[in-house]
Amino acid sequence: MFSFPLCRSAAVLMAGVLLGACAVVQLGRDFPLTAFTSKVERGVTTRQQVQDWLGPPAGTGVEVARDGSRYDLWTYYWGKGKLPKMANARFKMLQVKFNRRGVVQSYNWSGEQAP
Numbered sequence: 096m097f098s099f100p101l102c103r104s105a106a107v108l109m110a111g112v113l114l115g116a117c118a119v120v121q122l123g124r125d126f127p128l129t130a131f132t133s134k135v136e137r138g139v140t141t142r143q144q145v146q147d148w149l150g151p152p153a154g155t156g157v158e159v160a161r162d163g164s165r166y167d168l169w170t171y172y173w174g175k176g177k178l179p180k181m182a183n184a185r186f187k188m189l190q191v192k193f194n195r196r197g198v199v200q201s202y203n204w205s206g207e208q209a210p
Contacts, residue, residue, distance in 0.1 A: 122174040123153050128187055128204060140199040145169065145191055158192065166200055167193040 126149045134140070134148060146152075152169035159165050169191045176184030187206025194200045 118178050120176055120178055123172040125173045126171045126189065128189060131189065135199055135202065137199055137201060142193055142197040145199065165195065
């Protein structure tokens with residue numbers, strides 16, 4: 096025979112599964128990709144300008160080129176979808192590469208918004 100706490104735990108777990116089955120999941124923080132691409136100038140735009148436009152990056156890293164040059168990488172991403180199938184999921188990602196002087200060397204993006 097089941098004890099009351101076990102039944103209550105099972106009921107709470109089942110309710111969580113049922114609610115989670117239709118939950119909306121969001122990753123990262125939305126950002127204005129089109130506004131960024133309309134303002135950015137390779138070789139001119141600074142880290143501070145990018146941060147002013149988009150806020151702090153979701154992730155940072157370093158890239159080392161074949162010639163030994165080092166670049167700082169900032170990553171912005173946002174995704175949203177409805178569980179369980181995520182059939183109508185939306186996602187966008189932007190990665191900005193800065194040179195030693197903190198100026199945009201290049202950037203790449205992927206997702207639903209084309210600049």
